Amino acid sequence: MNKNYLLTFFVSICLTISCYAQSIRKGFDEMTDYEISELVDALYLLREGPDLMNDLATFHGDFFNFDNTADPTRLDLHFNLPDEPEREIFLAWHRRMIFELEQAMQDINPEISLAFWDSSVYQSPLDALWDEDFLGSFDTAWALNRNLGADNRLPTPTDVTNLMTINDFFVFSNILERQDVHRGGHVWTGGAMPTPLSPRDPVFYFHHSFVDKVWHEWETIHQNSTFMTTSMLRYDGTYTFDGETYSLVDPNDITDTRVYGVFYAENGLAQLDNYIVSNTYNPEEVFYYQFNIEAGNNFLIPAGTVSRFESVNEINLTPGFEAVPGSSFQAVIDTDNAISSKQSLAVKTVRKSNPYPYSDKLFEPIVWEETDDLLNDKPVIIAAHPNPFTEKITINLNKRTDCAIEVFNMMGMKIREEAFQNTDTLVIKNLYGLSSGFYVIRVIDGDGEILVVKRVIKL
């Protein structure tokens, strides 16, 4: 692939903050001082003005659970029963809800993401999470009345791995919600957390990022999360907050966190894979992470898209990473927010094992640019229709060519391959059986070289 690109370097320019970033969520224990102080500031700022956190808490309280009320047919968010149409909505609703808060935080500073509290590991009131300059000060400031550890039920790592062995999505969702992996963090914290107004405590979002990560890991293994309902409370297309009417969210569309550009990072490494840059939510997709970014394994940057990786430490592009001709991609080491000297665990881990392999190029962004003469003899997709598709999809190229088509699902698995000869019209049929969601179509030439990449949607 490299011969398609001119690898050029130029002097770092100051990049102004003007858009959301994708979310790369790490453990709270791996956050840098910069991230902690910016996140805490953003949380305090969110209580001013329209007060999104209070709105989320009130909504969560209003629709918590109605199974025992006079009208048990009302939709609700928690502890649903097997015969209710919204029976497994707990996971998707909380995924969407913490994403809403995260976006509001990124409006304030796009370089921060939510982080997760792995309560199967961090079980002490002395953990840094509860420090006065982390989440500790909110207890007094927002009258949360926490009582850390008084109801001492936190999950064990085995509780988490046991969940991974469950095959049925509803059973998984139900056990996760009712047992310690979810309940533990709520009751252990005390105060607002064990109540329907729990989203008033900022630790709610750290706790639910952990729950969301557990679902993400389960889905990676089982790939069969499905929902009976096709819309969710608050995200049913009617709810308005601060002058904005929220669009409808089908929970079946968000079974993969990457649909929202959300990635979970661990051990100081943001591993970005199985993702196709689409610019759906933002005109520019920025992957910002305070440590190492590694991208590969079917991370695709299609033509016509704009994206950027920013790290304070290291960016490593491995086989499987592809920036296609016609895309705009930058990798930037962010010197403005370089990790300060008094930093945490993850810095130690990362720096010991990876002592700056790119030290000579550390402060220069890498830019991929296609050259005109190479682009000229490549076929390009001029149409893919219908998109969204149901039964078949037709791809029109600007010129006749011998090629093959590969179709991948969002997990990066190739699910179809078909060869075509001397044609500019590629028809892929019999697609009824595919589940709804995003797919990527690659057109490759006789040498296996990728000509074009297109993201399509199955209804």
Ligand SMILES: [Cu+2]
């Ligand atoms: Cu909840």
